[in-house]
Amino acid sequence: EIVMTQSPATLSVSPGERATLSCRASRSVSSNLAWYQQKPGQAPRLLIYGASTRATGIPARFSGSGSGTEFALTISSLQSEDFAVYYCHQYNYWPRTFGQGTKLEIK
C-alpha cells in the first residue's frame, strides 16, 4: 500500500500570503496525484488532478506541481475562503490512498 505523507500537519499563514503544502508518496505514483479541499461539515472538493491540472472552476491561485514521489500544492495569495483542510490522494495503485491532511489556518 502506498503511504502518502503530508507536511506540515498545520500551516498558519496570513491572508494575501503564499502557502505551499507538501505531499510525499512512499513509492512513485507518476503524476496520478490529486488534491482536495475540505471545509468543516462539507464533502471534499477536487482542486487538482494529474498533479498539476486544475479542476473545473478552480481559481488560478491554486497550482500543483511535482511527479514521482514529491508533490506540492501552492496557493499564491490566500483568500479567507481558502482556510480549510487539504488532502492529497494517489490513484496510481490499488488500494487508493489519501494523505493525513494539512490544516491551513489563519495566522
Add this chain to the structure above:
Amino acid sequence: QITLKESGPTLVKPTQTLTLTCTFSGFSFSTSGVGVGWIRQPPGKALEWLAFIYWDDDKRYSPSLKSRLTITKDTSKNQVVLKMTNMDPVDTATYYCAHARWPQGYFDYWGQGTLVTVSS
C-alpha cells in the same frame, strides 16, 4: 450535472451489518469508464478509501477491510450499495460515495456524506 447522495442508517449496533446506498444522477453504469467509490472519515480524522466499482463490475477493496466489505451496483436504479459487516465503534464515521472515471482515478464528484454512529 452529476450528483450523488448517500443513504442508510445513522445508528448501528456493534456486530451489526451496515448497508449504505449511493444514489446518483448525471451518469450511468451503462457507459464504459464509469466508476463509484466509497470513502469514510472518522470525526476529526483523515479520509480513508474503502472500495470501488467500475461499470464492468470490476471491484476493488481496501486490504485492511476487504473481509468485511461488499460493493455492488444496480445499473437500472443508478445505485451503488456498500455493505460492511461486524460493525465496531471505531467504524463511526461520515461515509461518502464519489464518482471517478477509468483510466483516471481521482474523485471529481462527491456526495454530501452520511454520518454513521456505531453504539449499543
